[in-house]
Amino acid sequence: MKLNFIKVNPTENMTIFITTPVPRNLYKEVAKSVMNYASLHAEQVGFVEACNGGGIKLHMMGGEFCANATIGLAATLVNLGHPIVERGHGSCYMLDLEVSGVVTSITCCVEKLAESNRYISTIQMPLHNEVLPYNMEISGKTYSGTLVKFPGIMHLIVDTREIANENKEEFFHKVKDSFKDENYEALGIMYYDKVENYMEPLVYVKATDSLHWERGCGSGTAAVGAAMSELNKESVNLDISQPGGSIRVTTVVEDNKIKEILLSSKVQIVAEGTVYL
Template sequence: MYEKNKYNIVIADPAKNITVFVLDNIERELYKDVARAILKKTPYDAEQVGFVKEPIMGGDIRLEMMGGEFCGNASRSIGMLFARQNGIQRGNVLVEITGSNKALNTKVDLKEETSEIEMPIPRKIEKIHVNDFGEFPIVIIDGINHIIAEGIDATEENFEKFKKAVYENYNVEAFGVMFLDKEKSYITPVVYVKDTDTTFFESSCGSGTLATVAYLGQDLKDGSQKYNIGQPGGTIASEISKKDGKIETITIGGVVKLSSEIEIEL
């Protein structure tokens, strides 16, 4: 158990997917306890916690999420934080994050308060059977898997059925269910992180947007398609580009609000 201590943090708000960045150099074995304390004992309505570290893959900055999961919104937000810390008004930042085996390019504009990131390519889209509901597509991404649940109500009871099916078939750090209203291009994201045993009906989800766009863009053979994916906390813009039926790039982007540095005691 970690000792009561002071921590320096920054709060990121990408489409209300509130993320707390811990700036202090925290040992990995303490991530779970520190993250749980931040989620439970602070007034920021945070949905996730990431720990800022020195890069190890040639990137500009590294972020390690509380459960070793991948997170698109946190990735583009930490890129903006690096830009602010280093006086980069507009430019590119290479972001390292858990769940990705390479640094990801982020385009940041501090004046417009926007950040767009080139996301990891999903490895594949499989099918998963969920009791009472039937078969659904599950998008396999390094660091997190997402089920696209079209036409299913976003309730805790329904989510638990998906969770049971996932852990009967996969061993993953984290997974989400994107409850999709295809007509409205709207998702209600629910994400579970195994290491911290936390479930959040998230305000928005970057990797869930990636998964949704990969699913929606399955019939695209060549060229690019833009999507605006509505979510409870706002809209995330995304673009998928494909060649010969294969995904070349998927980006997500939009406004990110950053707090100043805050000192907290837990």
């Protein structure tokens, strides 16, 4: 099989877009192949689909929602000069994308940087369904966290310092076992150090049974912003540091409710070409 691809770098959350049409029943197989170290090597794969009326849909490998991939595809389409891109105010290019895991389109704003292959993308996140405290007992000890459920993905935010003596991957699998009755496409644990404002994201996609230490997680960043806003009943504007860089989350709170969540990140178009499977 010969497929065209574009590889992008949103906060080092390396993402491959397959632009050749592929039957959806092959998405899982194709994604596992191209993510492999011996192939294109990335953390996730999205498939670019054409919609009626000339629109674009991003369908992730497991049908999940991925904020960083959305951020990356928006920059990619601006880079390609795609017809759905419109000139916005000032230096902003505007477009709407359909994305797996959510029912409403995602509004994106992209700004070009000095280098021809680098951008800053901002997306309007779909609002979360729930933010709730979550307690779990592991090895006779009770741990607490905050569970944030978005359409297509959910994240558990835990205090890194509280689990300092735990193996983080083993901790993840124990948490995942506790969610066996939950309906989700993707599950992340955001190991967050509030004092240092530093986060390590570990994300699992159910359909591909893949678990990755992500260098940057957009929806996880949005989860931290939503949790803070829900707790304090106020807007936040925060750059959260992660292994691959920082992602900005901005929330707008009115009448004690979150009305809007925005995510901004730098994106680099890394490569494009043909992959053989």
